Amino acid sequence: MSMLPWCVAAWLFGVGIYGLVTSRHYVHMIGCLTVCQSATYVLLLGIGFRWHAGPPIFYDHPPGTAAVDPVVQALVLTDIVVGAAMTALLLAIALQVHKRRGTLDPSQLRPLR
Amino acid sequence: MSARARSALLVLAFIVLAPAVASVIRAMPPLGQPLSRYGPTVNALAPGLRNVSNMVAAVNFDIRGIDTLGEECMLLCAVTGAVMLLRGRRGEDMSERAGRVPGRAIVRRSDATVLVCRFAAIALLLFGVYMVLHGTVTPGGGFQGGVIAASSLLLLYLGEGYAPWRRLVRGPVLVVLEAGGALAFVLCAAVPLIDGHAALQNLLPLGRWKDLYSGGLMVLVNYSVACAVAGGFGMLLLEFMEETRAPENDPEPDEEDV
């Protein structure tokens, strides 16, 4: 159990890379990239987790009660939002590729021609 | 590179990297016993120093505020880039109607769907605003609240269809929201510099514990982030929707636009 989150993070990252390499469609590729991203979320939140501790919000329980690490949570929070904007940027690039070349299959696109 | 060569390279990379990954996993601390002292220190000190009860907001908007400023700029750049790319080659030969995928049947929305979507969109917008306002007190804050407020636009789209939605949503308003939010964040960081303090230093009164106004400057930063995120994501939704318009020479409008 104590190693499980790190294994899941490594697994998700590996699976995402596998999807990226074998993908036949740009949009599918971007979906695989979000899987790679989710590996970092699992890793970071796992690092900050603490047994028998509450969330780092001292509204119901007074300050001083055990709480998990807020720093990694802040990192992941901003990462999710900025990552979504990056995904949108990649999708916009994919749309441009489709407009210019009429295909979304990476193997049909040669970079320099 | 052919697909076969790429797969072979991938397998090779996995085989080479697997022992390294395994040794890193073995060297990690077990789950539930973090080694870092930073987080516990924040948990111990920030409630007393800043009068806020949400430590994540305290880290985001005050203790690591400059990092968040960087993230905000990344968000601005990503949104600007996406909008530029989408607008760049769009041209003017698009009609004001929603397009359709060839060969797909068009199903009319029922009135119930439209009504439910209207109510749900308003409720979602209010929930987003609520999350922003309570950002420094309970779970929530500018990032989540902004995204939730922006996604109410999406519910409105589901209910109304393209043409009425487009009449409702004004692009310039979203642009001003986004740019104004980012500018307000930069001003929050820069104004203390004028007086010789550190960037983002809290010069405002801290407010009361568990109050809507708690945390001083943090509240302003929270609101500006909320504006920027809501405007940015609203902008993205709008520009992506513009891509689904019908071309000018398309045959007659269908049921959906009515």
Add this chain to the structure above:
Amino acid sequence: MNWLLGALLGLAALAGVLVVLSRDPKKQVYALCANGLVLALLFFALQAPDVALSEIAIGTMVTPLLFLVTLASAAMHRKQP
């Protein structure tokens, strides 16, 4: 608590595999939604309500919608060069 975390971590690993293995992008959108939801539940279990809220909004609403719109636009403008 122990088994809940373990089960959610397992589900997250499974959802990631689903996203990668659904090769048709239209089906992948649903897998992405499921992935976002599972991750949000996992973040709740890891005592991170802030992160879970943003993951629900982003992972199950905004990102899948952007994927769908991209696919719809690509399907609509297929005929033109």
